[in-house]
Amino acid sequence: MLNNKLYFIYMAKVLTSRAENYAQWYNDLVIKADLAENSAVRGCMVIKPYGYAIWEKMQRALDDMFKETGHQNAYFPLFIPKSFFSKEAAHVEGFAKECAVVTHYRLMNDPDGKGVVVDPDAKLEEELIVRPTSETIIWNTYRNWIQSYRDLPIKINQWANVVRWEMRTRLFLRTAEFLWQEGHTAHATKQEALEETETMLKVYAKFAEEWMAMPVVQGYKTESERFAGALETMTIEALMQDGKALQSGTSHFLGQNFAKAFDVTFTNQEGKIESVWATSWGVSTRLMGALVMSHSDDNGLVLPPKLAPIQVVIVPIYKKLEELDQINGVADKIVAELKQLGISVKYDNDDKRKPGWKFAEYELKGVPLRLAIGPRDLQNGTCELARRDTLTKEIVPLEGIGSKAVSLLADIQSNIFKKALDFREANTTVVDDYEEFKKLLDDKGGFFLCHWDGSAETEERVKNETKATIRCIPLEGPTEPGKCMVTGKPSARRVLFARSY
RNA sequence: CGGGGUGUAGCGCAGUCCGGUAGCGCACUACGUUCGGGACGUAGGGGUCGGAAGUUCGAAUCUUCUCACCCCGACCA
Structure with a gap:
């Protein structure tokens, strides 16, 4: 009765297949899996609860890693005075073409009675730029925080939204507004800033590989691909299933460029005045796109267990409500056991949906493990376990289901990493x-x-x-x-x- | 921002050429039968035809303008 693996029979396809049209497959999947959708605002997306839950898990893991490496969170303004932007030449050059600008601060009723218009009398003295990145406002602030080598290093991260007015957008991969974290550090020596740049790249690589199960190539950008204003840009590059690379995180050594532009100096131990050395580093909701394109298949998302909002879903199979009552009793115990082990589990005993529908739905949403319990299982003390990554099922005893789930989740995590790594090596x-x-x-x-x-x-x-x-x-x-x-x-x-x- | 395409019920589409007052599938509601891979039957409900202006007795359909989205380029994380 054990280990009788069955293979899935596929029903109605809701997704365009990857072979047919990879770009369409991606768009379909992001929408059908309830990750995000286009909004009423051009180029801006709505991240839906299921998608945001994944992002929150990413944030949590990254934030913990930032804290472990000695960083603190802070928050700087969304608006940046226009004059700040003109201080670092390369930086202006890089971002000038895609900035949203606030010019007025008040609306008024349209004199013609057609809704509201911008009040022409409410023009700002100095226009404000909606941040495309925060180096300028942060370095302008750091000037006031740094006098002596004793004030260094400053190692700050902020979780924020930024706006880059993109011509052509795609959900998660490129949107006009996106969510990210940006780290901004200030150091007394070049060496220390270089080390920080590399440390944070390693953090990103570790996160990509251990949490997202996405192998990445670490390296230096060439001069032409560098961040505007950086002396050196380090990157993690991942390979998507269609054979295209996706830049998934960057860490920049900014030298003394921003310190000089914003006049941030400190007195060293010898009493001499020096400019501060800087780094910045970031990853964004683009990682969501990377996650989707690294592992998913024609049936839907495949999520790494470490980032899956639901790691195990339990589906009851029954004809009569009395049967459901019995299954509820068994399922509640399993839920308790799995929760005890730190597994996020959902018991879907919604009577309004049928098992087949639920199977397809959770497969589309990439839930790593599915556990089905029906009348036969009640008799035999078993359940059916299906894993999303291999699309295989087996009948297992309920006895020891907790440890079985723990080891299967770990196995799925390493299996999808290995699969992605094999793909990258083959390509x-x-x-x-x-x-x-x-x-x-x-x-x-x-x-x-x-x-x-x-x-x-x-x-x-x-x-x-x-x-x-x-x-x-x-x-x-x-x-x-x-x-x-x-x-x-x-x-x-x-x-x-x-x-x- | 250039080239192409599409906007009709929540979703996917037909109807547009040739103007006559809107239809199909899924979804939704109720009831019954079902339930181990997106069930079936019967009966229902739902639409400013993307928006504005125009032509006409009459516009989803013709004209002009406009907005949004998708695909391909240029730019970028």
Whole structure:
């Protein structure tokens, strides 16, 4: 009676398949799985409760990691005086084209009686920018907080929304307003700031791999891909199932650029005045998109147990309400046992939905484990356990169901990571010939490890000719020197190319 | 921001060419039978046809303007 694995019979498809149209599959899934939807405001989304629950779990895990590495949370204003933006030249350059600007502070009734209009007399002295990122307001504030090396380091994070006026938006991947965290740290030495930059990249990589079950390549951005105003940008890059890369988190070494722009200096131990060294780092709700595209299949979401709002769902199967009563008794005990073990469990005994409907629904929503109890199980002291990642089911005894669930959840977490890692390895190609690179980019996609001569011209040429960009100069991986695949000039090491989101 | 497409019931669509007062499937409500992979029957309810203006006796349908969304580019996390 045990271990009789059955395979699923699929009923009506509600999703476009990945093979048919990957982009449509993603859009369908985000909406059908109740993660988010488009709002009445152009380019802005509504994150729905189920999607937000996942984000909250991400926040919790990241926030704990930030605290463990010595950071504190704070909050800075949504609005930034326009003049702040013009202080750091590269920074302005990077963000000027996508800023929302507040020009007035009052509405009035339309003199023509057609609703309300902006009161022309209520023009702001200085216009306010809705933050696209907070370096300027934060460094303007840090100036007042820092006098001596004794005031350093300052290691602050804020959870906030930011606005970047994007032309073309996609749920989670690119929206005009999004949620994120931005860390902003101030240090006495260059070395310490560099270490902070790397530490936080490692935090992101650890989070991506251990919580999201999403393998990432860590590395440095090339100069042209760097954050506006940064001396060095580090990134974690993930590979999506359609063979495109997704930049999933960045950590920037800002040097003394912002300190100089905002005149943030400190007196060192020798009594000399120096500029402060800075970092900033962030991940956003874009991670939700990464999560969806890393593991999910044509039946719906596949969530890593560590981030799943519901880890186990219990579905009763019954004909008569007396049977349901009996099952309720058994299920309540299972719920108590699982909760005891720290598992988030939902017992769905809603009489208005049928088992088949519930199966499909929770599969669509990516619940890692489903436990079904019917009349046969009541007799045998068993239940049916179905795992979302492999789509397999087995009949198991109720005795010891708690530890069984714990080990299965752990197994699912590691299995989907392994699956994603295998996919990435199968889709990472070492190429030395530019023509072959172009061909494989179209035929196969994925990551490419190639030699590059280090020039922005070559990088630009590859981008124009193939739409592929250098995702990063990896921290790990092959480091043997060679010849640039495009120009044949010497190359210190291979870099990671891909088409990206 | 350029090119293309789509807006008709909560969702997915037909009807638009050729103007005559709106229909189908799912969902919803009630009852009954069902319930181990999105059940079935019977009877119901629901629509400013994206918005505005115009042509006309009459507009979902024709004209102009406008808004939103989707796809492809340019830009970006």
